[in-house]
Amino acid sequence: MRVAYEPRLRLWLLTGTSTAYAVRLDADDCVRHVHWGAPVTVEEAAALVGQEPPDPAASSFEEKAGADELPVEGGAHFGPAALQVRWADLGRGIEWKYLGHEIVEDAHLRIDLADRHYPLTVKLHYRMRGDVVERWTEVTNTGHEPVTLQRCDSAAWTVPAGPRRLSHLVGAWNSEFRLRRGELAAAETVLTSRRGLTSHHANPWLALDDGTAGEEHGEVWSTALAWSGSWRVTVQRDPGGRTGWTGGFGHEGLTWTLTAGETLRTPVFAGVYSTAGFGGVSRTWHAYIRANILPHPEELRPVLYNSWEATHFDVDEAGQIALARRAAEVGAEMFVMDDGWFGRRANERKGLGDWTPNPERFPHGLTNLVAAVRQSGMKFGIWVEPEMVNPDSDLYREHPDWVLHTANRRRTEMRHQLVLNLARPDVRDWTHAWLDRLVGEHGIDFLKWDCNRPFTEAGWPGHADPDRVYLDHTRAVHQIMDRLRAGHPGLRIESCAGGGGRADLGILARTDQVWPSDNTDPIDRIAIQNGFAQVFPAQVMGAWVTDSPNVTTARSTPLRFRFHVSMAGVLGLGGDLTTWTPDELEEAADLVREYKRVRPVVQHGTAYRLTGAGTLTGVQYTLNDDHVILAWLPSRPYGHTPGPLPLSAVEAGAVYRDLDTGRTYQGAVLQEKGLPLDMPAGDHASALVRLTRLP
């Protein structure tokens, strides 16, 4: 049994592969935190009662042991409330009453609570999957009058007191997933998106350690929220080092009304504890995502070609067929036509929403292009942006009321577009219908689902509970994807939002890969990929090789370097192949072949981030006895020779052979001293090494 109950102390213990999580019911019927860390027995967990990590939000005069698992307004609690309710009589706050619990299945515990006075039940869910604790909350209005929720988080987390360092991801368009690591302020630190999207600027992932953890050692706690809309995580640390955080969907200021009998279920907020440092945390996330989130983790992702950087909006049948032929010659397995194929979409100002092929650009509809792509032996994918509309479109002229808007306010345009209100059932059904038709008519293999702007004026005039749009729009996106996948089992989807604006555990449950950034410069990508891979595995990390100089940064880099950076994820091609020289095309074809050789290890292996001297970094993927090492040296100051790169995932007593050179290495030497790298001279040098462990 992976959930144990100790009735005397009213204590529950969830046990994972190498971690444990314990909570207990206090005398006031509040569920309090006991332990999140190394495995413990029920007796040991019981012995921890009274010594729990203290609550950073409790009154300093009357300290209670153990922080609340879902802090509410009311009582001597002064931190951010995870559940905030305003009752029909305008009273607020909650006083807990325990109703019971159920061990729903082997590793899933549900604790049922209610308010002592008002008609509301709250179910706290805990499910242990491997070493990941999944938590979510269900709130039901059991009365006859509406109840207003001013906050309804999925879970609150507590870690032992002590110095704390916060790792999180920040960014912007073209610079997503930048890892920041620094001392946690003795304050409330809010990580949030108010954009209706997961966002480029912050990601609902974080990690906490005591400041001493490293890549492969030390205790780290980490959480990630499975939600693709607005969200908020508030981390709280007091001057004494007591630390906890609460998080869930929606940003501050939104309210949701629960009508009589209605239930609101939050997204999963998942937590990882590891003693193997930041690398250990990442590997636990990767394993969890593969085992529990991705629809098809077992599949190798194809090498795709995407037309965006080659043509931008300038797409037509002949041009796309020419690119497709080149892409197939280089070894691409899927051709993806990007923006510009429909309506009057000659630029970003018009046509969005009119989802029929432009008759001048595609006189045969998509038929000829799809046939040519298939004849070249590739699958066919296409770009769509289902949540958006240009005001200059037939769709908007016909349905101006279908967009998010607020009475008496301007409709803010971004990239000349507005957001469709997919929370409306008619808009959601219309969206599903055209996507279903498009995919069905052409047997489309892959949708690049884009979303190029955040919400503004996100009202819903005429609706009794307008802030619902923040929940229901996101749910509608998830539902449409689920319905499409169910109707077209062969369909695969890429999550894109102007680059990496929508990467989270919620979207990954119905997509197959993510486009992490519009910035394809390999130097910038090393940092972007490093941040992305803190939580997401290589098999969902789209990475195109594009032209040099790069369209975004104007930086020139060698083809081989560009490939070696992209090979750390799902390799793609994104440049204008019609301008590549025969030598470049040949080299590219060789490198694509090389990628296909290492792809099973990269996409299905276990990842270890590597750091060498100077600017040298890399990643080691291991699968059974096979190892793939990709190493990058962006710049080489005078006198610097890229030293050997120490490997993390090798055994001291074992011997490894380089599959290309035949050279053998002692595991202990690879660990301590490192792998010698055969790198070209100068900046932008890189290497790919394939090792196998000898029996």
Ligand code: DGJ
């Ligand atoms: C933003 C995406 O990230 C790009 O790759 C491209 O698809 C454009 N949108 C198209 O408008």
